[in-house]
Amino acid sequence: MQNGQILEVTAGEGYLVELSPGLISDAPGLAGRLSALLGLTDPSVRAVIVTDSNVGPLYAGKVEAALEATRPGASAGVITIPAGEESKTPLELVRVLEAMASLRLTRKDAVIALGGGVVGDLAGLAAALYMRGIRCLQMPTSLLAMVDSSVGGKTAVDLEAGKNLMGVFSQPVGVLIDPEVLRTLPAREISCGWGEIIKYAGLDGDVLAAVRTELGPCRSGIAPLPSVGLIARSIDVKRRIVSEDEKESGARRLLNLGHTAGHAVETASRYALSHGASVAIGMHILTKALVKEGKLPRAMLEDLEELLRQAGLPSSIPPELLARADLDFSIDALLAVASHDKKSAGSGVNLVLPIAPGRAEVRKVSWEDFRAMLETGL
Known part of the structure; x- marks a missing residue:
């Protein structure tokens, strides 16, 4: 691994994102x-x-030991949720809050969110709600959480109607990233994180060039671990946008590239599709539709498809999911989910549309036009 890097986010009271390879195994440093x-x-x-139940056995003991090394009694304990998107619910949120109360946490205390995106979202929301807000330190352990969800202060749980519909903006006091922990992740989770990195490539030409370089040698469709430099570049795109627009009233909407259609597909799959895979499908739907409408060159679609293939990500809904009788991927079903999306805007929806390699823009699209894009792009 390369040397560590530090990036500053100026949203909220401001905080640092620290990439420090080997930090979790460095007891004195941690x-x-x-x-x-x-x-x-x-x-x-x-x-x-x-x-969660996957990450806890690997790293919770090390983090708790580091807490106790600072001062006996500094650790208030460990709260473990079942791994998976299915835990990102109001019921599990309340269970965590009740556990925090049983530990007699006060307003001076803090939450350490140790895990992937589900843990980061749920623990961040729990911290924001407990006693009207206590501090939260994000320690992401998945690639997706490192490059995306741990930065920017979005905290949420899912409702039956859709993803992330119950939440608040609450910036962490810091983000500590140890890229070495990525070595324990299964290939599916690495690919999931690449979905968000490729999203950043759709927003920034420098990230696009770096992604092409790192995925270029990959012929097997099994995604490699990204370099610390590429992780930092991806975070930097989000850092810059979030620092400009903390609560998604303008530029931050760009970070939703691929997410409107992607969230609909993800919800319709009942989370059989990972978030990164769903974002990949969402980006492909829009790009394919725009190419067929003559608004983008075919080379952009071919380039996206190649990057997704190299990262081990789907460009369309897998046939085995389409064949399942219990899942509904019809246009009407996807539109019904999308209508509950936070990006819904009454008579239409705010879509992030690619306009050139490494560039995208937000446009309000009518529901009729969005339906046509889904029909063309699926």
């Missing part, structure tokens, strides 16, 4: 960062670790 970020030299301050 203890020092936790103490500094959470103020653990104060004997009345504690931190609780929120993690």
Whole structure:
């Protein structure tokens, strides 16, 4: 791994995103960062670790030991949720809040979100709600969480109607990233993270060039681990946009490239599709539709398809899911999900549309036009 990097996010009170390879295994180094970020030299301050059933056995013990190394009693314990999107519910959120209350956490205490995107979203929301808000430190362990969900302060759980419909903007006090933990992830999770990295490639020419370089040698369709430099480049795109538009009233909408159609597909699959795979399909739907309408060159679609193939991501809904009688991927079903999406705007929807390699823009599209794009792009 390469040397670490530090990026500053100026949203909220401002915080740092620190990429430090090997940090979780460096007990003294981790203890020092936790103490500094959470103020653990104060004997009345504690931190609780929120993690999941996959990540907890691997890393929760190391983080808890680092907390205790700063000061005996600094750890308030570990709260573990079942791994998977199915845990990102109001019911599980309340269970975590009740566990936090049973530990007698106070407003001076903090939450450490140790895990992937589900843990980061749920633990971040729990921290924002508990006693009207306590601090949260994000420690993402999945590629998707590192490059995307841990940065920017979006916290949420899902409702039956759709993803992330119950949440608040609440910036963390910091983000600590140890890229070495990616080595324990299965190939599916690495590909999932590449879905968001390729999204950033659709927004930034430098990221696009870096993605082409790192995926270029990949012929097997099994995605490689991205370099620390590419992880940092991806975060930097989000950092710049979030610092300009914290609560998604303007430029931050660009970060939803591929997400409107992608969230609809993801929800319709009942989360059989990963988030990254769903975003990949969403980007492909829009690009394919625009190419068929003559608004984009075919080379852009071919380039996207090649990057998705190299990253081990689908460009369309897999046949085995389309064949399932319990899943409905009809246009009407996808539109019904999309109508509940946060990007819905009454008579239409705010779509992020690619306009050139490494460039996209937000346009309000009528529901009739969005239907036509789904029909053309699927």
